[in-house]
Amino acid sequence: MPKKKLSEAMPGGSGATSYDVAELAGVSQSAVSRAFRKGASIAPKTREKIMRAAKQLGYQPNAFARGLITRRTNLVAVVISNLTNLYYPEVLAELTQRLSAVGHRVLLFSLASESEIDEMLGLIWPYRVDGAIIAARLKDDQIRQFNDRGIPIILYNRVGEAEPAASVACDSAAGERELVKHLLAAGHRRFGIIAGPQDSYVGEERLDSARRHLAAAGIEPFIYRGGFDYHSGDEGLRVLMVASGGALDAVIATNDAMALGAIDCARGAYDLTIPEQLSIVGFDGVGPATWGGYQLTTIRQPVRRMAQAAVDMLIERIEQPGMIPEQRLFGGELLPGRSARLG
Amino acid sequence: MPKKKLSEAMPGGSGATSYDVAELAGVSQSAVSRAFRKGASIAPKTREKIMRAAKQLGYQPNAFARGLITRRTNLVAVVISNLTNLYYPEVLAELTQRLSAVGHRVLLFSLASESEIDEMLGLIWPYRVDGAIIAARLKDDQIRQFNDRGIPIILYNRVGEAEPAASVACDSAAGERELVKHLLAAGHRRFGIIAGPQDSYVGEERLDSARRHLAAAGIEPFIYRGGFDYHSGDEGLRVLMVASGGALDAVIATNDAMALGAIDCARGAYDLTIPEQLSIVGFDGVGPATWGGYQLTTIRQPVRRMAQAAVDMLIERIEQPGMIPEQRLFGGELLPGRSARLG
DNA sequence: ATTCATGTTGCATCCGAAGTCAAAAATGGC
């Protein structure tokens, strides 16, 4: 008995397979397959005939069957730790657009906490993604798991430590240096820093850079650690005001959300005018930073270019496995804004 | 010759299949398959042995092979029109969390413009998603395509018109009514409305409701149409100020982003104090609305409950196809804030 | 017309896990 059990047209459903299309078009299943593979050996006339039949049946090749045999799924895992952060939605939007443009689908994973990563990796493997873009803190052994499985990854605003990994990042150190330089030039001397959680890679980089450049000028800043959110900015400013005895010239927040929280707190709780009585700077250049009420002085990450680079690099590495991990560092742009006096 | 071409252990890779595991554990492939299916008929001792072998090889069942035979992919398509809108990232985060919790993966699609929907549908079909949650404007024939293919969908803050579709939404009309009621009770009489684009379902609902309730009080508001973004709020306020000859009591923005833009514009460009000289209300209850600098008077959508409901309904409909489309309407919560005088 | 190169086509097989079914093993009752 030949294997020709055609899927009977269900009531209204469209479970058409290549066999159904083949029968309707009067060709073999192979022909149908070839009609849908660009560049395959098939006569234009035949392809047309097949496409007509396919349309009539609402046929679409089954990505699962295809992926099984070709070992290409056209899926890319995108892992983002906290989507509610103001910065990531923009990144995600860009990544999704770019990936779509090159024929890849986004399998999205978001984490409530970094501890969920291992669990999440277990959810990724079964889908045999062609690659992954990761904006979350991966430990070396987690990076190695991708490497071992031959799945190319691009770290976004993170870098691999011992284990090699391709990455795209915004130069935090350089951005922070720029801010500090201008703040110092404008005469600020008493600094407070509102930093992020210690497990954030970029957070620590920004903090280190700021401290280093302040230290070079003989300045020891007050430091508060928050959680990268608006509320941390508010609380951070209060803590710093107390710690410094109210004598602050400038506050460096390691991201915009906290800087905005600090601005509102300075105005609302301490009745300070920004930037005359206190300079506040952030980092990222998220949407609200440019709003009229804030006009934050900050470093804008070139999100579009970074996303484009991440996707380009990933595709390259998918097409040509075994490339040496490349790290691309993008310079941020100083948005002068009006929340700090710069020199 | 038996089909026993085992995938040779690549250099460091882990392309282990159930056959590899079977061989190592000294059992048949079927046994391996059963070991990974909860509730399958297998002896505890055997399962343990298999799991040990699987771990050793880094084996994870191939979702593509599994999906092909079971016709369940555990994939859910999530379609969101504009991710850069302040409101959607929160929704997306909730949806992803909830879906993960019930064992489903998110295949994310975002649209740069609504016209891309048809194209995007063509990208969804091959992946045989188990269901879809859609926060974008689907035309009836597009909803029908899902119905025809037997793919359950949940519309998020949208409803189907002619074609039946399950949906989850926040009661825009009721929320807007509440706002108008309180604004009227506080004595406001000269209203301006900053509305969204006409192709937005919730936008039109909010606008209609506001106009209707104002009309009932004999009031004809000035209306401006924007694009749901911060900048539209700024521009909207300027236009309304001109149109009304500067004599506005209250501004109703049909979402928060525009309300925030209007507040900053009122303060910055017209030097008005909010809410003493002008009341401004929004809709959604996004993060920045509660920030100290704004404390927006708005209607907070119960995002968590809505997302939970959307996922629950979708799963129900996946498990039990053919259910009658249900529509769930959630009431919003009035956040009094400080951007409007309420009665 | 014959030969050869080129372009199309169908057959058979494969990808990897799941499910069917009947055989084999374990369990229980007496």
Added chain:
DNA sequence: GCCATTTTTGACTTCGGATGCAACATGAAT
């Protein structure tokens, strides 16, 4: 210890499309 149940197990087939290969058609060159 023997037979009747109940588990547990493995051989084989299935899902749907891609591909190597051989067969076939087409047209050009001789």
